Amino acid sequence: MKNFKSAMVLLVLFTLIITGTSMAGSMNKKGDVGILTSEEEAGLLFMREEEKLARDVYLVLLDKWGLRVFENIAASEQRHMDAVLYLLGKYGLDDPVLAPGFFQNTDLQDLYDDLVAKGEKSIVDAIDVGILIEETDIEDIEDLIGQTDKKDIIQVYTNLLDGSYSHLEAFKSHL
Numbered sequence: 562m563k564n565f566k567s568a569m570v571l572l573v574l575f576t577l578i579i580t581g582t583s584m585a586g587s588m589n590k591k592g593d594v595g596i597l598t599s600e601e602e603a604g605l606l607f608m609r610e611e612e613k614l615a616r617d618v619y620l621v622l623l624d625k626w627g628l629r630v631f632e633n634i635a636a637s638e639q640r641h642m643d644a645v646l647y648l649l650g651k652y653g654l655d656d657p658v659l660a661p662g663f664f665q666n667t668d669l670q671d672l673y674d675d676l677v678a679k680g681e682k683s684i685v686d687a688i689d690v691g692i693l694i695e696e697t698d699i700e701d702i703e704d705l706i707g708q709t710d711k712k713d714i715i716q717v718y719t720n721l722l723d724g725s726y727s728h729l730e731a732f733k734s735h736l
Contacts, residue, residue, distance in 0.1 A: 604705040612641040615694050617661050622680045622687045634728050644717045691732035698725040
């Protein structure tokens with residue numbers, strides 16, 4: 562038992578050392594990560610919730626219709642959420658995410674409610690909802706890329722954009 566505790570302590574210390582090293586690698590030469598503009602901050606917070614909206618809607622529609630496309634893309638949306646969460650942590654922003662189906666941004670809350678209601682009407686409506694979400698994501702991400710010059714944020718947004726184009730094609734192939 563004593564050896565197990567010692568091993569666990571070493572594992573925790575090793576993890577903290579590795580985590581600290583990787584976090585330090587994300588800082589600039591002055592030891593900080595830079596300052597976000599109000600547009601960049603708002604963009605990251607919005608994108609975190611917008612990616613959550615996509616995931617949450619797709620999970621509801623998966624439950625309703627059982628289409629694998631919703632399962633696969635919901636998993637991808639979770640990875641998108643995680644990428645934005647990394648940036649929130651890096652820049653010291655609080656995570657706006659609430660429980661599934663709930664949003665701090667009231668516009669996104671209303672949109673979520675509308676999209677779920679539409680997507681539950683029929684399988685075709687559900688696929689149309691997926692297409693609408695991805696088309697909206699593409700527009701929003703393209704706008705956000707134009708609002709920053711930070712390479713790490715542009716990289717994450719570019720990855721999200723590539724994913725949204727892929728998701729859009731996957732949904733269109735189901736029509």
